[in-house]
Amino acid sequence: MPETFRLALAVAGKDIRAELRSRTALLSAIVFAALVLVVFNFARDPTALAVVDLAPSVLWVTFALAAMLALNRAFTIERENAAIDGLLLAPLPRGALFAGKLLANLAFVCTVEAITLPLFVLFFNVDLSGSWPGIVGVTLLATIGFVAVGTIFSAMAVRTRFAELMLPVLLLPFMVPPLIGAVQVTSRLLAGRPLSEMLGWLRLLALYDVVFVTLCAMAFSAVVDE
Amino acid sequence: MPSCDGTPSGAAPPLLAARGLSRSFGRRRVLHDIHLTLEPGEALAVAGPNGAGKSTLLRLLAGLMRPSAGEVQVMGRPVRGEEGKARRVIGLLSHQSLLYDDLTLLENLTFAARLYGIARPREAAMAALEQAGLAARAEELPRRLSRGLLQRAAIARTRLHSPRLLLLDEPFTALDAASAERLRSELRDSLEAGLGVVLVTHHLAEVWGVATRIAVLVEGRWVWEEPRPGELDEFVSRYRGLVGA
Numbered sequence: 246m247p248e249t250f251r252l253a254l255a256v257a258g259k260d261i262r263a264e265l266r267s268r269t270a271l272l273s274a275i276v277f278a279a280l281v282l283v284v285f286n287f288a289r290d291p292t293a294l295a296v297v298d299l300a301p302s303v304l305w306v307t308f309a310l311a312a313m314l315a316l317n318r319a320f321t322i323e324r325e326n327a328a329i330d331g332l333l334l335a336p337l338p339r340g341a342l343f344a345g346k347l348l349a350n351l352a353f354v355c356t357v358e359a360i361t362l363p364l365f366v367l368f369f370n371v372d373l374s375g376s377w378p379g380i381v382g383v384t385l386l387a388t389i390g391f392v393a394v395g396t397i398f399s400a401m402a403v404r405t406r407f408a409e410l411m412l413p414v415l416l417l418p419f420m421v422p423p424l425i426g427a428v429q430v431t432s433r434l435l436a437g438r439p440l441s442e443m444l445g446w447l448r449l450l451a452l453y454d455v456v457f458v459t460l461c462a463m464a465f466s467a468v469v470d471e
Numbered sequence: 472m473p474s475c476d477g478t479p480s481g482a483a484p485p486l487l488a489a490r491g492l493s494r495s496f497g498r499r500r501v502l503h504d505i506h507l508t509l510e511p512g513e514a515l516a517v518a519g520p521n522g523a524g525k526s527t528l529l530r531l532l533a534g535l536m537r538p539s540a541g542e543v544q545v546m547g548r549p550v551r552g553e554e555g556k557a558r559r560v561i562g563l564l565s566h567q568s569l570l571y572d573d574l575t576l577l578e579n580l581t582f583a584a585r586l587y588g589i590a591r592p593r594e595a596a597m598a599a600l601e602q603a604g605l606a607a608r609a610e611e612l613p614r615r616l617s618r619g620l621l622q623r624a625a626i627a628r629t630r631l632h633s634p635r636l637l638l639l640d641e642p643f644t645a646l647d648a649a650s651a652e653r654l655r656s657e658l659r660d661s662l663e664a665g666l667g668v669v670l671v672t673h674h675l676a677e678v679w680g681v682a683t684r685i686a687v688l689v690e691g692r693w694v695w696e697e698p699r700p701g702e703l704d705e706f707v708s709r710y711r712g713l714v715g716a
Contacts, residue, residue: 248588255585263573322571326613330535331569331628335586336555470537470551 249341256332256345261352263322270318271353278311278361286368300369301431305387305424307365308358312388313413315353316395319346320403329469339466343396347458350392350399358384376434383434383450387427390453394419397461400468419457426450484547486511486636486667487532491541494527494691501527502691505541511635514658514668516682516699518675520714524691525671526566529638532669533563545636559587562634564642568625570613576600576624577609580631587632595631603627604650618645626654637661637668643677655680675710679703687713 264271285303323329332342362380366373373380395416402411426446433443487509494502501524509515519525530536532543534550534557543550548557563569570579580596589595600609603623613621622645629637637658643651658668658681670678675685679699686696687710694713700706 252586255582259571259574259578259582262578263571267573322573325572326570327565327567328569328571330533330563330565330567331583332586333535334533334555334558334561334563335583336559336588337586338555 249338249344252337252341253344253348256337256342257348257352260319260322260346260349264318264349264353270315271356274311274314274353274357275360277314278307278357279364281307281310282361282364282368296369296371297432297435300365300371300435301428303369304362304365304431305428307361308354308384308388309391309417309420309424311357311361312354312391312395313416315357316350316392316399316416317409317412318353319350319396319399321408324403324408333469339469340462342469343462343465346396346400347393347461350396351388354388354392355385358388371435373435375437379434380431383427383430383447386447386450386454387423390423390450390457391416391420393454393458393461397465397468400465423450423453426453484544485509486513486546487669488544489532489541490544492528492531492538492543493540494524494531494536495539500539500691502531502538503693505693507686507693507696509636509667509669511665511667512662513684514662514670514678514682515684515686515696516670516672516675516678517686517688518672518710519688520673522690523688523714525673525688526640528688529563529565529640529669529671533561533638534558535563559632560635562629562632562637564625564629564637564639566640568613568621569628570621570624572612572614575610575612576605576616579613579624580628583628583631589632599627599631600624619647619650622646623650635666637666638671639668640671641673642670643672643674651677675706676703689714 282303289299320329323332365371395412398412398415402408402415405411426449429446430443430450485508487507489505489507492502492505493500505528507515517525517528527536531538532550534543537551545557545560550557570576574582577593577596577600580599581592584592584595597606597609600606603626605620605624605627608616608620613624616624626642629639642654646654662668662683668681670682672678682699684696685699685706687694
């Protein structure tokens with residue numbers, strides 16, 4: 246187990262180092278998230294809908310779309326110079342490869358979310374003073390699940406000719422459950438509702454994480470090995 | 472035609488053994504029933520025209536591709552089983568460098584060293600770059616290197632973990648004369664040290680001084696294999712007859 250963990254950290258470290266050098270996906274995702282928020286900000290009619298009703302959906306749509314951009318890079322980096330062959334040839338357990346990719350993707354998506362959240366507060370003028378620990382918690386809980394699914398679909402899509410188009414088509418249906426749960430919890434947090442009203446949705450998010458992280462880890466070998 | 476009918480009981484398994492190896496892409500069969508064995512100290516050069524299936528054969532031998540039929544064993548272990556235990560002893564040089572464009576050469580090789588569990592990965596990576604004459608370029612990105620230097624870096628990555636079996640696809644591509652001669656010399660030393668090498672090429676002259684056996688692959692069929700003949704010129708006319716050139 247420590248060996249698997251060491252190898253997973255090596256894979257994640259490599260991805261993060263490469264991304265920090267190129268900054269391609271991270272910058273694109275952040276700029277994209279900012280643009281989505283700007284568009285929503287100008288498109289909404291403040292007299293028709295209260296901010297607190299609209300804001301959770303806008304936040305999670307922004308997170309989901311930006312995450313998609315960040316996830317696209319997970320395996321495109323491996324396609325350059327057939328670097329994936331180097332990974333597959335090495336005595337690297339596929340579980341370690343999945344865990345490494347998952348950790349790196351979580352780092353990217355959480356970074357995008359961490360930068361997007363203050364922009365969201367700025368554009369929508371929502372008060373997170375009492376609810377920010379909850380918002381951070383539900384963001385982490387929802388992100389782990391859809392990033393796990395995104396990691397495996399990214400590995401699958403990269404083998405196709407239209408990887409950038411395939412990933413959203415494959416991933417979006419699987420993002421629906423965590424997005425619904427996250428929007429519900431965020432709405433209640435912004436409205437200052439008690440924790441007991443969110444417990445059901447939090448359980449759903451936790452269950453989704455456990456089920457899909459496990460399933461994706463188990464299926465990953467079949468996806469990356471021809 | 473070589474055969475691999477099993478290992479005599481008690482004898483060590485061959486370094487590399489392929490039995491009845493076939494591969495199809497859709498309806499098109501690109502490799503037909505290939506049998507080969509390789510013992511330590513042997514270098515098998517596989518020649519053939521473009522599209523003969525040489526690179527596909529190498530990927531099958533490396534375990535990167537699943538055969539449609541047949542199996543590959545490395546030191547008696549299935550190449551695709553046991554979480555890559557058999558693959559640990561393989562060094563593959565393919566058409567592409569397997570290097571990340573956004574990592575320096577040193578970072579690339581250090582990462583590879585970590586994957587293979589090499590102690591002091593950074594030092595091992597630096598030593599490999601020094602051996603390849605690339606120490607001064609350790610901090611450069613692969614995309615900024617010339618094709619020849621990139622090939623040298625790819626070779627350094629291939630040999631980093633001291634593999635016992637080298638699978639080399641056109642290893643002399645883009646190398647200048649001095650680098651090519653140095654690689655030939657290193658390969659001869661490796662053979663003396665007991666490594667096995669499979670060299671895939673369509674320029675036999677480049678590998679002639681290294682190969683101990685020559686095989687010819689035409690349209691996915693293993694049409695000829697023998698110990699290396701004495702003279703290249705003598706073989707070339709025979710080769711032309713085999714490939715129909």
